[in-house]
Amino acid sequence: MRNTSSRILILDCGSQFTQLIARRVREARVYSEIHPPTQSLEWIRAWNPTGIVLSGGPSSVTDEGAPTVSRELLDIAPVLGVCYGMQLIAHLEGGAVVGGGRREYGRAEVVVDEPSGLFAGFDQGERTTVWMSHGDHVEQVPPGYVATAHSGSTCAGFRHEQKPIYAIQFHSEVHHTVRGAEIIQNFLFGVCHCTPDWTPGHFIDQEVAKIRALVGDRQVICGLSGGVDSSVAAALVHKAIGDQLTCIFVDTGLLRLHEREQVERTMGQHLGMKLITVRAEDRFLTALAGVGEPERKRKIIGEHFIRVFESASEEAGKNAAFLVQGTLYPDVIESVSAKGGPSATIKTHHNVGGLPKDMKFGLIEPLRELFKDEVRNVGRELGLPEEMVGRHPFPGPGLAIRVLGEVSPYALDILRRADAIYLEEIRAAGLYPEIWQAFAVFLPVRSVGVMGDGRTYEHVIALRAVTSTDGMTADWYAFPHDVLGRISNRIINEVDGVNRVVYDISSKPPATIEWE
Structure with a gap:
């Protein structure tokens, strides 16, 4: 659990835009996480959210198996329902949600009926462009709620008369909603009274303390690829434990032109980290021979990667207890479906789902909660050179997934x-x-x-x-x-x-x- 003064819990009801909600919250310097709506009330209370967002989703609230939450959730912290989230609140609280007749997809115009709360700073009757994506709609707001905006004859927003529960039918998180960022910030700061303390420096201080407490006097190795993610992860861990970290760079034979030489020059000579280079081209290419299916390639690379690290750490006499990886939040979201939520799994990332179950290392993934631009900002805060921090992403499996089919x-x-x-x-x-x-x-x-x-x-x-x-x-x-x-x-x-x-x-x- 992250030690920030404010935290927003986003419950993913299956929307393709859920990750954008997390992005917009973090852009306002407030920490957020995405979890499935199946999390228990006890877990949610223990997580101690400053506010809760119910995302959009493709289901109808009356469908069998549709994402839902306990009505008690609405009393834990301020709540914002977005699209399906709005319909879910209406359904739980005794309003009427119906399908058909008033579908809206794409840009739409919403009229503000109440210029306060989510719409603080708007004018009474102001028309604003938003992004809609819904088939069902709220026909009647629940008892104890009042409408705050409309689109044609459709309710586009409502709030509870006394509790901090708000909802909008449109997607404030997408850039097509012209004043969407203001609406989200009104929820964060006007409703939830969040403190904007989610900064690179704050993150580094917390992670350094966390890594030191976890590692103690034990040794750590880092799987260094030379890309932004592993480089920033290595620099962060190095700041925490210094020479207890040994970076191991594996030449898999799947690297770009002159990649090995560049890594050795930058990480070893420029940053002064302990660096071991392992030439393992033959091992990886032999293991990949005849394999064309993408997921199989990722699994093979992930498993051999770990085995090479185990061998290299033993040869170096380090007896390492932990392995550092540059796993990012999008990797986690795409690989495990928003931590078990309704969104579809896209693909397995080799540094998330390709690790062998009998791996002897404990994992340290200091960037696991960050998006890519946040990682770059952490790298800059750590003093990494811009040519490294600004480098384009490079996948862990390397060129194996850019040679379609069999790798030769x-x-x-x-x-x-x-x-x-x-x-x-x-x-x-x-x-x-x-x-x-x-x-x-x-x-x-x-x-x-x-x-x-x-x-x-x-x-x-x-x-x-x-x-x-x-x-x-x-x-x-x-x-x-x-x-x-x-x-x-x-x-x-x-x-x-x-x-x-x-x-x-x-x-x-x-x-x-x-x-x-």
Whole structure:
């Protein structure tokens, strides 16, 4: 449990936007966590929330098995119901929720009937643009409640006359709701009276104390990849316990061009951490031979990763008791479905679901509650260089999930060279800081081409670049056409075995950022 003066508990009823609620709360410097509505009242009371948010969701409140909560929950702390959460409150409190007839999807205009509470700072009768996504609606507010906003003839908001219980039919957490951030902040500070103390410095102080208490005088190893997550995790643990930490960097054979040399230079020489490099390319590539299914690849990599660490720690004579990993909150959410909630599991992350059950290490995951931008800010607070903190995310399984299908040394070599050209041209164009993540993908198909006077039948490289704030949602990046043209031309001419380059213009959702 996080030792902050204020904390918001978000109960996930299955909405695709639940993670955005957590983001918006944290952007207001208030700590938040997402949990399923199945948590017991005893657990919720022990968690001691300053406020509770009931998220949206795809169900109807009258459906069998629909997410629900005890009515007693409404007396534990101030409550905000969003979309389905509003309908759930109405249902629990004796209001009328009906389906059909007044469906609203996309942008809508809401009229403020009561410019106080959630709508403090608004004008009486003000019209404001919001994002709706509902089929059911509240036909009649419950006894003891009053409407605070409407959209056409539909109730768009209500509150309890005496208790701090509020609800809105629209999604204040999405950026399409023009004044959504104000509404959330009105709940946090006007209703819940939160203290905005969720800052990088505060987080570091708490984690350092927590790590020292956990570790004592024992030794710790860190699975260092050179990416932002593991680097920040290593720096944070190093601040806490110094030379009790040994970083182990495993060259899996699945790294980008010159990755090993860069890690050794930055972490070992620049930051002064104890660093052991293990060359294990043959082991990983042998284990992956003939395996094309993405989840199998992740599991294999996760298991061998741990075995290599165990061997390396024994050889180093450290007898390490703990393993540090750079697991982030989106990894946890995507892998375990919002800690057991109704949202669908997207994919297993190798540093969350790929670890063997008989692993001898205790896990230290100091970033497990953070989103990516929060991790970058913690890194800056720790004094890490910007070229490291600002680096694009790189997946734990490495290039194995960017070679679609079976992984081979031949495919990896093509992908490395294509990816290096891609990133080099992005940097040369000054676009790298604008892009959340950019990478090349080796496709398991060949296409016909012409080079010189001859026919070719060679491989296809896909390029992916997205903008995002936390990796939970993402839009494809609109490259200037001349930059894309230059990248394609260089890859086809400089990388033997490639005769076609394509650009991925899918957003998340429905696609994920990585292809596997």
